Amino acid sequence: MFQLHNKYPLLGKSKMNADVSRAYRLLRTKMNRVCQVNQKSFLITSVLKGEGKTMTAVNLGVAYALEGKRVVLVDANLTQPALHEVFSKSNRIGLSQILEQDHVLQSAIVETDIEHLMLLPAGKPMQHPSELLASKMMLDVIAQLKSSFDMILIDSSSAMKSTEPFILAGITDGVLLVVGTGKVKRHLLQQFKQHIEDVNGTIVGSVLNRATKSSWERSIMDHSQVIG
Ligand SMILES: Nc1ncnc2c1ncn2[C@@H]1O[C@H](COP(=O)(O)OP(=O)(O)OP(=O)(O)O)[C@@H](O)[C@H]1O
Numbered sequence: 001m002f003q004l005h006n007k008y009p010l011l012g013k014s015k016m017n018a019d020v021s022r023a024y025r026l027l028r029t030k031m032n033r034v035c036q037v038n039q040k041s042f043l044i045t046s047v048l049k050g051e052g053k054t055m056t057a058v059n060l061g062v063a064y065a066l067e068g069k070r071v072v073l074v075d076a077n078l079t080q081p082a083l084h085e086v087f088s089k090s091n092r093i094g095l096s097q098i099l100e101q102d103h104v105l106q107s108a109i110v111e112t113d114i115e116h117l118m119l120l121p122a123g124k125p126m127q128h129p130s131e132l133l134a135s136k137m138m139l140d141v142i143a144q145l146k147s148s149f150d151m152i153l154i155d156s157s158s159a160m161k162s163t164e165p166f167i168l169a170g171i172t173d174g175v176l177l178v179v180g181t182g183k184v185k186r187h188l189l190q191q192f193k194q195h196i197e198d199v200n201g202t203i204v205g206s207v208l209n210r211a212t213k214s215s216w217e218r219s220i221m222d223h224s225q226v227i228g
Pocket residue numbers: 007008046048049050051052053054055056077080082156157158209210211
């Protein structure tokens with residue numbers, strides 16, 4: 001039987017709290033509202049490590065798949081891949097081999113147990129993936145995925161200590177910023193926003209993760225002032 005990775009409860013698959021399920025469906029609705037139909041590739045990133053990028057990417061992917069969209073989750077966190085673990089898949093072949101031109105894209109994409117939801121694992125982990133992610137090959141990968149899927153959700157590393165999210169922000173249609181409640185300082189968010197603008201990236205929205213109702217009410221004003 002399909003065994004969920006217990007760190008990542010999935011929408012519609014486990015005993016996910018009703019408020020949390022509603023929040024992911026609401027995120028999908030809001031994304032649908034703000035994004036144009038030709039915006040298909042989205043980077044999910046955060047300033048700091050562990051703010052909830054993978055959790056958000058996975059559940060937004062499930063939310064879109066439940067809506068009938070053909071979704072591919074791409075693990076572009078090539079230093080610390082996680083998506084294959086969420087779906088109990090192998091990470092032997094994935095994005096890193098495709099970018100090194102050791103493998104073709106089509107056969108690296110695997111099905112998940114969720115209808116309409118596919119996965120491109122990270123593949124062989126590497127310490128310095130920025131050159132590969134900035135290569136023409138990565139542009140080709142995104143273009144090919146766009147021709148086969150309705151929605152491409154790219155999980156990445158955090159922005160504080162790596163350039164990868166900014167590279168990816170420049171070649172995707174939108175950036176979804178995950179903000180762990182109480183974790184990141186305002187000036188770092190402002191820096192992040194500036195760096196995204198510098199690479200002509202577009203922040204389509206932000207997710208306040210692990211929010212309690214009161215923390216959400218407290219931070220929504222501050223946060224929206226920073227992100228705009
Ligand atoms: N909303 C949430 N409620 C409870 N636990 C959460 C939530 N979001 C994330 N977590 C937990 O916090 C940890 C970090 O989450 P996650 O792996 O999604 O973060 P990340 O930003 O992808 O981390 P990394 O920077 O290491 O890739 C995980 O153990 C996850 O299960």
